[in-house]
Amino acid sequence: MNFIDNQAIYLQIADKVCENILTQKWVNGERIPPVREIAVNMEVNPNTANRAYDFLQSYGIIFNKRGIGYFVADDGYEKAVAYRKKQFIEEEVPQFLKTMKLVGVTCTELENYYQTLK
Structure with a gap:
């Protein structure tokens, strides 16, 4: 992974x-790949992959069954949507709006473009 x-x-x-x-x-409810497998696939230290899983577990997106592995929580999809929405609004939208202002894109132009994508 880059x-x-x-x-x-x-x-x-x-x-x-x-x-x-x-x-x-x-x-x-589905079991997800073990930490070691994620680490190998993404070419990172297992501790880094474990930290990612701990982070997601703190948001209730995944959970650990001791001795069995990690699973997507029963409401994991909904919590993942909420997490990514919050992340998008707090991190990506401000940069997007700054760029819009710098290049002079109006909200009307953006709305028109958005409508063409539907």
């Missing part, structure tokens, strides 16, 4: 796990 420099690697891994949940590659 990581970006301005965000912690464990958060990028957490985002990838959320993406798998949001695209329903992994569904509520």
